[in-house]
Amino acid sequence: MKLPQMFPVFVLAGLIALSIAGPINLELSSEWELFKTAYNKIYANEEELLRRIIWERNLKHVQQHNIEADRGVHTFWLGMNEYADMTPEEFVRAMNGYRVNATKTFQCGKFMAPSHVELSDLPTTIDWRTEGYVTGVKNQGQCGSCWAFSTTGSLEGQHFKKNGKLVSLSEQNLVDCSQKEGNDGCQGGLMDQAFEYIIHNKGIDTEESYPYRAKNGACKFKKANIGATEVSCMDIEHGNETDLQLAVATVGPISVGIDASHVSFQLYKTGVYTESACSSVNLDHGVLVVGYGTESCQNYWLVKNSWGTSWGMQGYIMMAKDYNNMCGIATQASFPTV
Ligand SMILES: *[C@@H]1O[C@H](CO)[C@@H](O)[C@H](O)[C@H]1NC(C)=O
Numbered sequence: 001m002k003l004p005q006m007f008p009v010f011v012l013a014g015l016i017a018l019s020i021a022g023p024i025n026l027e028l029s030s031e032w033e034l035f036k037t038a039y040n041k042i043y044a045n046e047e048e049l050l051r052r053i054i055w056e057r058n059l060k061h062v063q064q065h066n067i068e069a070d071r072g073v074h075t076f077w078l079g080m081n082e083y084a085d086m087t088p089e090e091f092v093r094a095m096n097g098y099r100v101n102a103t104k105t106f107q108c109g110k111f112m113a114p115s116h117v118e119l120s121d122l123p124t125t126i127d128w129r130t131e132g133y134v135t136g137v138k139n140q141g142q143c144g145s146c147w148a149f150s151t152t153g154s155l156e157g158q159h160f161k162k163n164g165k166l167v168s169l170s171e172q173n174l175v176d177c178s179q180k181e182g183n184d185g186c187q188g189g190l191m192d193q194a195f196e197y198i199i200h201n202k203g204i205d206t207e208e209s210y211p212y213r214a215k216n217g218a219c220k221f222k223k224a225n226i227g228a229t230e231v232s233c234m235d236i237e238h239g240n241e242t243d244l245q246l247a248v249a250t251v252g253p254i255s256v257g258i259d260a261s262h263v264s265f266q267l268y269k270t271g272v273y274t275e276s277a278c279s280s281v282n283l284d285h286g287v288l289v290v291g292y293g294t295e296s297c298q299n300y301w302l303v304k305n306s307w308g309t310s311w312g313m314q315g316y317i318m319m320a321k322d323y324n325n326m327c328g329i330a331t332q333a334s335f336p337t338v
């Protein structure tokens with residue numbers, strides 16, 4: 001989303017917050033200054049008060065949630081990350097660019113687990129980061145390009161698996177160049193359509209040669225700077241977490257769409273994430289499953305996000321697994337083949 005468009009949204013949200021939250025709490029002023037310094041926040045004069053009110057409201061919510069989590073009411077904790085000065089509505093608009101496009105014509109193939117592999121044969125814990133499949137956490141900025149980060153994540157993994165070299169790939173290449181496949185840059189897109197682009201385009205440039213700018217631009221793809229190619233792509237059976245586990249265990253990191261539209265997700269800090277308000281069909285965010293495991297008797301998917309390292313567990317989240325397809329994590333899962 002472009003910044004000028006954000007202003008009216010934020011003013012509206014700020015006024016709503018003002019009317020319910022009342023004046024600011026002066027005792028929090030030094031903490032507010034620390035927050036601004038930590039995340040390099042620079043506001044125009046008239047913006048600061050509204051940001052402060054939103055931040056205080058989020059702080060109250062985080063404190064209340066964490067008191068409950070300490071008592072065992074929740075399996076996860078919240079934290080005041082760099083997005084703690086945004087309302088949930090504003091945040092979703094700015095960041096969650098996964099678009100379910102009903103008219104999409106391109107179809108990936110269907111993933112079939114190797115016939116000799118049984119669920120009981122699989123390791124109980126997998127973390128592809130420790131095997132060198134995963135690049136560092138990236139930051140999409142205020143642009144709905146999550147789908148591009150999810151795409152590069154799974155292709156970086158498959159490229160490493162085949163060639164033994166971890167190459168960071170260009171999200172900006174996908175943002176600028178995959179309109180024909182149905183993607184819409186910072187206004188949203190789908191991983192499968194990005195896979196389609198990379199197949200047709202016979203490659204994607206490296207991150208280094210085509211750096212991320214967090215805004216739409218003209219396509220500057222250069223064949224000489226290709227970092228990876230792709231033969232085809234595969235979809236996991238819709239909503240089947242067993243199939244997703246087989247894919248994560250036998251293939252590597254897998255691209256998934258999720259419902260990330262809740263304040264619990266915006267301010268997630270640590271623990272196994274569950275959200276009773278989560279939908280398993282209204283997906284709005286593209287992320288990357290890089291493993292799974294169990295913590296305190298609760299199975300989880302280990303998920304790489306693209307919101308920098310201040311969010312979650314150094315940029316990662318543990319999302320409830322085998323929990324009735326929580327937040328739709330297995331609804332539209334896919335990966336490229338190389
Ligand atoms: C879906 O993708 C097609 C191109 O494949 C595009 O023409 C159409 O506008 C898209 N629809 C939505 C709702 O984004």
Ligand SMILES: *[C@@H]1O[C@H](CO)[C@@H](O)[C@H](O)[C@H]1NC(C)=O
Pocket residue numbers: 113237240241242243246
């Ligand atoms: C889910 O996938 C597994 C493994 O491919 C399969 O055995 C099972 O029948 C599927 N479950 C459903 C409900 O389709």
